[in-house]
Amino acid sequence: DTGVSQDPRHKITKRGQNVTFRCDPISEHNRLYWYRQTLGQGPEFLTYFQNEAQLEKSRLLSDRFSAERPKGSFSTLEIQRTEQGDSAMYLCASSLIGRGAQETQYFGPGTRLLVL
Amino acid sequence: DAKTTQPNSMESNEEEPVHLPCNHSTISGTDYIHWYRQLPSQGPEYVIHGLTSNVNNRMASLAIAEDRKSSTLILHRATLRDAAVYYCILRDHLDGNKLVFGAGTILRVKS
Numbered sequence: 001d002t003g004v005s006q007d008p009r010h011k012i013t014k015r016g017q018n019v020t021f022r023c024d025p026i027s028e029h030n031r032l033y034w035y036r037q038t039l040g041q042g043p044e045f046l047t048y049f050q051n052e053a054q055l056e057k058s059r060l061l062s063d064r065f066s067a068e069r070p071k072g073s074f075s076t077l078e079i080q081r082t083e084q085g086d087s088a089m090y091l092c093a094s095s096l097i098g099r100g101a102q103e104t105q106y107f108g109p110g111t112r113l114l115v116l
Numbered sequence: 117d118a119k120t121t122q123p124n125s126m127e128s129n130e131e132e133p134v135h136l137p138c139n140h141s142t143i144s145g146t147d148y149i150h151w152y153r154q155l156p157s158q159g160p161e162y163v164i165h166g167l168t169s170n171v172n173n174r175m176a177s178l179a180i181a182e183d184r185k186s187s188t189l190i191l192h193r194a195t196l197r198d199a200a201v202y203y204c205i206l207r208d209h210l211d212g213n214k215l216v217f218g219a220g221t222i223l224r225v226k227s
Contacts, residue, residue, distance in 0.1 A: 002159070002161070031213070033213075033214065033215075035215075035217075040219075041219065042201075042217030042218055042219055042220055043160065044217070045214040045215065048213060048214060055213075056213065056214065091159050093215075102148050102150075102165060102207060104162045105215060106162070107158075107159030107160050108159055109157075109159055110159050
């Protein structure tokens with residue numbers, strides 16, 4: 001257990017429905033990342049926050065995806081009008097960025113989404 | 117982001133050392149070499165990182181070639197719990213935010 005929790009761990013939904021995932025980072029970690037991982041592939045970066053500011057978004061993050069981190073604590077990732085291609089593991093990671101840029105990212109267990 | 121190349125899979129016997137190679141011929145002078153691993157049904161976890169000198173920690177050792185175009189992650193005594201996908205990742209020292217994962221190396225450990 002890294003201290004990063006994600007909820008739910010599994011989600012099955014029908015195409016066209018909206019889903020929301022939550023990530024609780026390690027307390028006082030100022031950076032929070034979202035990644036997506038499909039079977040047999042390495043995780044792909046989606047977006048990240050430093051405190052409450054969303055600093056970078058991948059081209060993978062279409063208009064149907066939105067992420068928030070109110071108050072710089074937990075984060076939510078919402079997918080609207082889900083498609084079968086959204087089926088994947090959604091991973092959250094947190095880190096404490098200091099003077100150096102080589103901070104360690106601590107990953108949660110992920111939320112596995114299946115869109116029928 | 118600079119690209120890394122790793123073998124698709126490797127196999128090791130339990131209690132024996134494992135050397136996991138990574139090629140990064142286009143590495144820049146400001147890139148750090150990071151290794152993460154992902155155990156089955158878990159998120160990735162940090163293993164080790166380095167810039168130029170060899171590095172050791174409780175999990176593994178990292179040997180970096182003198183020209184920095186390749187590196188090797190060394191597990192000194194593989195256990196069944198080391199069976200995982202191992203990812204070699206380059207991160208710029210000035211702006212090392214997101215991790216860019218490749219396909220990694222699947223390590224199988226035989227008892």
